[in-house]
Amino acid sequence: MSISEHEHEGLLTIDLGAVVDNYSWLRQHLVNGGRCAGVVKADAYGLGVGEVAPALYRAGCRDFFVATLAEGEQLRNLLPAEVTIYLLTGVRPGSEQRCAAANLVPVLVTIEQLRQWCALTASSGLAAPCALKVDTGMTRLGMGGDEFAQLLQMPELLAGANLQLILSHLACADEPDHPQNPAQLAVFNEFVSGLRRICPGVQASFANSSGICLGEAYHFDLVRPGSALYGINPLPGRKNPMRPVVSLRVPVLQQREITRDSAVGYGAAGHAAAGSWLAVVRGGYADGILRTQSGRGRGMAVAGDEKIAVPMLGRVSMDTCVFDISALSEDQRHRLEVIELLGDDWTVDDMATAAGTIGYEILTSLGRRYCRRYL
Numbered sequence: 001m002s003i004s005e006h007e008h009e010g011l012l013t014i015d016l017g018a019v020v021d022n023y024s025w026l027r028q029h030l031v032n033g034g035r036c037a038g039v040v041k042a043d044a045y046g047l048g049v050g051e052v053a054p055a056l057y058r059a060g061c062r063d064f065f066v067a068t069l070a071e072g073e074q075l076r077n078l079l080p081a082e083v084t085i086y087l088l089t090g091v092r093p094g095s096e097q098r099c100a101a102a103n104l105v106p107v108l109v110t111i112e113q114l115r116q117w118c119a120l121t122a123s124s125g126l127a128a129p130c131a132l133k134v135d136t137g138m139t140r141l142g143m144g145g146d147e148f149a150q151l152l153q154m155p156e157l158l159a160g161a162n163l164q165l166i167l168s169h170l171a172c173a174d175e176p177d178h179p180q181n182p183a184q185l186a187v188f189n190e191f192v193s194g195l196r197r198i199c200p201g202v203q204a205s206f207a208n209s210s211g212i213c214l215g216e217a218y219h220f221d222l223v224r225p226g227s228a229l230y231g232i233n234p235l236p237g238r239k240n241p242m243r244p245v246v247s248l249r250v251p252v253l254q255q256r257e258i259t260r261d262s263a264v265g266y267g268a269a270g271h272a273a274a275g276s277w278l279a280v281v282r283g284g285y286a287d288g289i290l291r292t293q294s295g296r297g298r299g300m301a302v303a304g305d306e307k308i309a310v311p312m313l314g315r316v317s318m319d320t321c322v323f324d325i326s327a328l329s330e331d332q333r334h335r336l337e338v339i340e341l342l343g344d345d346w347t348v349d350d351m352a353t354a355a356g357t358i359g360y361e362i363l364t365s366l367g368r369r370y371c372r373r374y375l
């Protein structure tokens with residue numbers, strides 16, 4: 001296998017077919033006509049919203065969540081006008097007109113925000129569409145119980161508000177047995193029924209990727225998966241039902257035999273015994289190969305059709321890192337041109353575990369220097 005010039009800084013392959021399959025898998029788990037959104041914030045978790053969002057649209061996705069106004073405006077230009085785009089971090093004072101002009105639905109978290117949104121976007125009596133996020137136990141963004149109770153005492157405000165969706169977020173969805181899941185569910189059910197007494201048509205949304213796997217009671221009208229679309233396991237500790245989406249192969253810059261015991265890399269933190277073989281690859285922490293996996297990382301040495309697991313050695317540098325390829329035969333070493341840092345054999349979740357983090361951070365850290373190829 002020979003690498004072409006534009007792949008000299010590494011080849012990041014993103015399998016849009018796998019994204020679509022993962023979307024379909026999640027949607028199949030919904031009953032009673034529940035809808036499945038696509039969460040494409042942070043450039044579709046670093047994988048490229050310009051490619052991922054149209055693929056999801058073709059798969060039937062009509063509801064999208066992004067984080068920021070700029071992300072919303074970008075997505076609005078990418079997709080047909082019929083899609084609904086929600087802004088998870090709401091709208092900042094002064095940006096309401098811009099938000100409404102792009103037909104973006106802000107997720108509001110205070111009565112004051114709701115009032116402002118209604119006042120500034122009302123035309124012929126009805127304000128522009130918005131969503132409301134309530135806090136059911138995550139204690140991050142969201143309207144708390146007391147303020148929500150006050151809001152329910154304001155039927156005139158709610159009547160003028162074009163409230164499309166009430167949502168909340170689970171804190172422990174990736175731990176199916178955590179008691180906080182049913183506790184948050186009970187609170188959310190109470191909030192939803194309270195609001196529906198005043199706004200009967202409002203839809204509800206609760207589950208992220210892992211939340212979908214908690215079962216039907218968590219699905220409501222619209223689910224909001226992100227990570228699972230991109231191949232991250234929504235069931236940590238169990239077999240991953242999702243297809244892997246990302247593969248990352250980086251070129252070997254140098255391989256050599258170590259003739260005497262040597263310290264490897266910064267801080268002399270790695271150790272190579274005499275007679276071992278090392279490969280230095282083009283990929284470091286500036287490319288999202290997190291430095292915290294130093295000494296614990298792994299890769300798959302690609303020798304023709306064969307793949308051999310090889311350990312990372314020493315600290316990850318900015319542009320490079322080192323692998324111990326002593327496990328390869330001489331013949332395999334001759335054929336070695338790239339090391340696979342992410343793929344079917346060493347997944348995003350595996351790298352995350354080695355780096356002491358979660359797959360989300362691995363994906364959103366993937367650097368801009370790779371050649372990107374979409375399948």
Ligand SMILES: *Cc1c(COP(=O)(O)O)cnc(C)c1O
Nearest residue numbers: 039169208209224225226227228
């Ligand atoms: C990011 C996010 C999601 C998607 O979560 P995943 O765990 O990636 O499926 C859903 N809802 C909210 C509010 C989010 O911020």
